[in-house]
Amino acid sequence: MFRDPGLVAQVLMLRRYCGQPLSEPVLLIKSSGLVTWDWLLFRDWRSRPPQLQRVETGGLHGSMFEPACVAALAQAIQQFTRAHKVGGDKT
Secondary structure, three states: OOOOHHHHHHHHHHHHOOOOOOOOOEEEEEEHHHHHHHHHHOHHHOOOOOOEEEEEEOOOOOHHHOHHHHHHHHHHHHHHHHHHOOOOOOO
């Protein structure tokens, strides 16, 4: 898995990423394939702001878009957007 140069680059960037505060709700979608590495990759995200919601989907980063996993991914996004009225009329 860590022989994939694209995945390695993403992991390294994730460790260095320092997000800026937002006032809008944010959904962090994590793949279950990296759950073993959660302690390392997402430890800085543990003190997250209240508007950051985390959800885990099946598969790896790329395979979560394949037919076996994409329904769960779509459901997570739909639930989040409906709950926060994202992308539509906010009244």
